[in-house]
Amino acid sequence: MKEIVVISGKGGTGKTSLSASFAFLSGSEAIIADCDVDAADMHLLMSPDFAHNEDFYSGQMASIDNEVCTSCGLCLEKCRFDAIETDGERYQVKELDCEGCGYCERICPVGAISMKEQKAGQFYISGTRMKNTLVHARLRAGAENSGKLVAKVKKEAKRLAEQENKKYVIADGSPGIGCPVISSLSGADYVVIVTEPTVSGLHDLKRVYELVKKFDIKTSCIINKHDLNPEITNRIMDFIDSESVVHLCNIPYSNTFTDAITRGITVLENGDTEMIKVIKNAWETIKKSINDK
Ligand code: SF4
């Protein structure tokens, strides 16, 4: 089983559309992992059935027992994150502001405060219309530790792939270079970086490649909307050439991407024959490259 991760230095490059296209082409040969848990949207293109659904807990949050609380106000006064409020009678913790430091628990004179595990999101395993399994999750707004949730998504996808004897795990990674991306890259066999010919696209490609290099993973690059700025496309080509990154393909600008997302389908199902050919060729190159390793 080989693990392929699709990432981008920035959002809006078409990363998820291409990940979903590879998921479509691989069909039942792959388990799909949506590691973009901060803004999960693979499910919009894959019609998952949410067959398995569980809460994801991470970190701690203070909880006040108002039956015990004597309304002394000490916790409200001392919490440096202003995470405690009162209506004059009852004291309560503001979920989004509590940093889980535990200080209020230690200072409450009557032991009315305890630390509880914080629900940080939902975790799902779904069958999809593409005849594969999608492992996905959704981080609660304002919740932290998305790297931990990404690690859970990847671990489960890998376990299912091994159990069901699948050839591939295809992961839609998070944009950027933070903790969730590092989690997405960990243990991968092959990385596809999707970029676009803008100043920020090139800048973010270089940043994310610096990160990828630390993992020593075979890496390739797709330049989406390459015809929008030939000058920067050439600079991207020079960069990936100098770093011996495999140039998978250039994709021309097309409304097909946004049309497909609006319709909840992949770009491969949207009838643009030239686009279909380019993406199919890219997938064949990935498969050949990864199996040659
Ligand atoms: S410190 Fe304890 S007793 Fe005082 S207001 Fe806070 S929870 Fe209530």
Ligand code: SF4
């Ligand atoms: S755990 Fe820390 S951040 Fe949360 S309410 Fe208590 S003192 Fe404030």
